[in-house]
Amino acid sequence: MAASDPHALDAHISAFDRVKTALMTGAFSAGSRIKADHIKSQFDLSASAAREILLRLTGEGLLLQEENRGFHLPLVNVDTLNDVMRFRALLECACAADSIAHGDVEWEARLTAAHHKLAHVEQKMREATELKPFIEIWTRTDAEFHEVLASACPSPTLLAARRNAHERSRMQAILVLPTYGFRDRTVPEHASILEHALKRDIKGCQAAISAHIDSLGNTIEMQSSNKR
Amino acid sequence: MAASDPHALDAHISAFDRVKTALMTGAFSAGSRIKADHIKSQFDLSASAAREILLRLTGEGLLLQEENRGFHLPLVNVDTLNDVMRFRALLECACAADSIAHGDVEWEARLTAAHHKLAHVEQKMREATELKPFIEIWTRTDAEFHEVLASACPSPTLLAARRNAHERSRMQAILVLPTYGFRDRTVPEHASILEHALKRDIKGCQAAISAHIDSLGNTIEMQSSNKR
DNA sequence: AAAATAGAAAATTTCGAAAATTGATTTGAT
DNA sequence: ATCAAATCAATTTTCGAAATTTTCTATTTT
Numbered sequence: 001m002a003a004s005d006p007h008a009l010d011a012h013i014s015a016f017d018r019v020k021t022a023l024m025t026g027a028f029s030a031g032s033r034i035k036a037d038h039i040k041s042q043f044d045l046s047a048s049a050a051r052e053i054l055l056r057l058t059g060e061g062l063l064l065q066e067e068n069r070g071f072h073l074p075l076v077n078v079d080t081l082n083d084v085m086r087f088r089a090l091l092e093c094a095c096a097a098d099s100i101a102h103g104d105v106e107w108e109a110r111l112t113a114a115h116h117k118l119a120h121v122e123q124k125m126r127e128a129t130e131l132k133p134f135i136e137i138w139t140r141t142d143a144e145f146h147e148v149l150a151s152a153c154p155s156p157t158l159l160a161a162r163r164n165a166h167e168r169s170r171m172q173a174i175l176v177l178p179t180y181g182f183r184d185r186t187v188p189e190h191a192s193i194l195e196h197a198l199k200r201d202i203k204g205c206q207a208a209i210s211a212h213i214d215s216l217g218n219t220i221e222m223q224s225s226n227k228r
Numbered sequence: 229m230a231a232s233d234p235h236a237l238d239a240h241i242s243a244f245d246r247v248k249t250a251l252m253t254g255a256f257s258a259g260s261r262i263k264a265d266h267i268k269s270q271f272d273l274s275a276s277a278a279r280e281i282l283l284r285l286t287g288e289g290l291l292l293q294e295e296n297r298g299f300h301l302p303l304v305n306v307d308t309l310n311d312v313m314r315f316r317a318l319l320e321c322a323c324a325a326d327s328i329a330h331g332d333v334e335w336e337a338r339l340t341a342a343h344h345k346l347a348h349v350e351q352k353m354r355e356a357t358e359l360k361p362f363i364e365i366w367t368r369t370d371a372e373f374h375e376v377l378a379s380a381c382p383s384p385t386l387l388a389a390r391r392n393a394h395e396r397s398r399m400q401a402i403l404v405l406p407t408y409g410f411r412d413r414t415v416p417e418h419a420s421i422l423e424h425a426l427k428r429d430i431k432g433c434q435a436a437i438s439a440h441i442d443s444l445g446n447t448i449e450m451q452s453s454n455k456r
Numbered sequence: 457a458a459a460a461t462a463g464a465a466a467a468t469t470t471c472g473a474a475a476a477t478t479g480a481t482t483t484g485a486t
Numbered sequence: 487a488t489c490a491a492a493t494c495a496a497t498t499t500t501c502g503a504a505a506t507t508t509t510c511t512a513t514t515t516t
Contacts, residue, residue, distance in 0.1 A: 046471055059287015068477050087385040157315040296507050
């Protein structure tokens with residue numbers, strides 16, 4: 001991959017997704033301005049193509065826009081992180097309740113498979129001394145697990161909102177959490193969610209989800225992890 | 229107001245809001261294409277200004293876009309209406325719970341005032357033979373009531389999502405419901421919401437909200453109203 | 457007559473440059 | 487020296503036209 005064209009292998013991926021991925025993987029810091037010119041040159045786009053992408057990302061709530069002052073990432077602190085996390089918990093719980101009520105054996109199988117993969121990655125992370133190399137794969141695997149957990153919910157509106165909330169909370173976590181949200185306790189949390197879902201215990205599953213997400217929100221206050 | 233310039237008096241209102249208002253008041257029909265050219269001429273905008281507005285509205289979920297096939301209103305039927313309504317109910321209930329938990333006397337006063345205005349309009353509607361002339365003011369008053377009800381909720385994310393869900397459900401209602409969502413039973417429904425909110429009865433208030441919104445969703449199946 | 461093809465028209469998307477706005481720097485006045 | 491006005495550079499926003507894609511219509515082919 002030539003240094004002059006860092007996206008040569010991503011030619012089939014839309015420019016929108018490339019910029020969004022950059023945002024979601026921490027290429028910019030919290031509160032920083034996202035200049036159209038920078039996007040334009042960095043991703044080899046025309047001025048208006050770059051602007052349109054930034055507009056779309058603003059529509060998804062991943063960026064903010066100020067009249068005549070361009071686009072910027074949201075500022076992130078304990079309060080904003082917890083706010084988004086709580087909102088996400090509300091939607092994850094609602095989706096999970098619907099999934100548990102409507103999901104069939106096929107759903108159970110997919111959920112078990114997704115958790116198996118996630119547990120595999122997280123086990124490696126617990127054993128590793130450096131988390132960083134795992135973050136990208138873990139982020140994808142974690143998103144997939146929660147996606148499958150919600151997938152038997154019959155409401156397209158709720159599903160779309162949940163996914164968006166997940167993306168927003170993920171972006172904030174990447175921006176401020178030392179280990180991007182992963183901690184040792186994450187492993188039993190995911191196991192507990194799976195267990196209650198398979199038991200068709202809606203209340204228990206929602207409690208597990210809330211605990212999982214709350215613990216993420218609280219991580220910011222105790223940045224004493226010795227792993228990076 | 230000259231016929232050639234239907235928006236002369238709205239000069240201080242942004243073009244975005246003018247187009248959005250047109251959408252929200254039923255200027256276009258469900259599923260219909262929203263051609264950039266039409267917006268461009270109808271609202272006296274340049275091609276790219278029109279496109280940018282349509283992009284923003286898509287970001288808010290009020291329009292859909294299909295690659296190289298432009299923008300269009302969502303198709304609306306019993307299922308989509310109920311889906312959005314259920315989602316809105318989830319968020320309204322969450323906001324109401326927070327408001328009841330956090331609202332002070334000032335909030336109670338504003339809520340009472342908002343309900344008083346709403347009840348006034350709705351009383352006139354019950355007495356009237358034609359609903360149409362009241363729809364615009366009623367829509368505003370109803371939105372204000374639900375806005376105030378939610379306003380003591382401390383979560384900006386939840387508040388923004390609730391407002392958006394309200395707008396989307398309102399647009400769908402305008403598109404398909406015969407009386408745009410108003411029925412005689414709406415009056416006691418709003419009263420019940422107020423009553424439980426002031427009593428600080430979270431469960432009761434949520435039940436009242438759910439009943440209120442469910443009854444809207446069901447209206448589409450019984451279009452036997454003799455008023456228009 | 458139905459299906460397929462080709463060509464024309466309509467609509468969407470993309471583009472790079474012009475216009476307007478903001479923020480920073482310099483200049484001038486008190 | 488301080489504050490205000492004016493100038494300048496950087497950035498965002500707006501624009502109308504060019505390029506692409508889709509859609510419609512007419513023609514040809516089976």
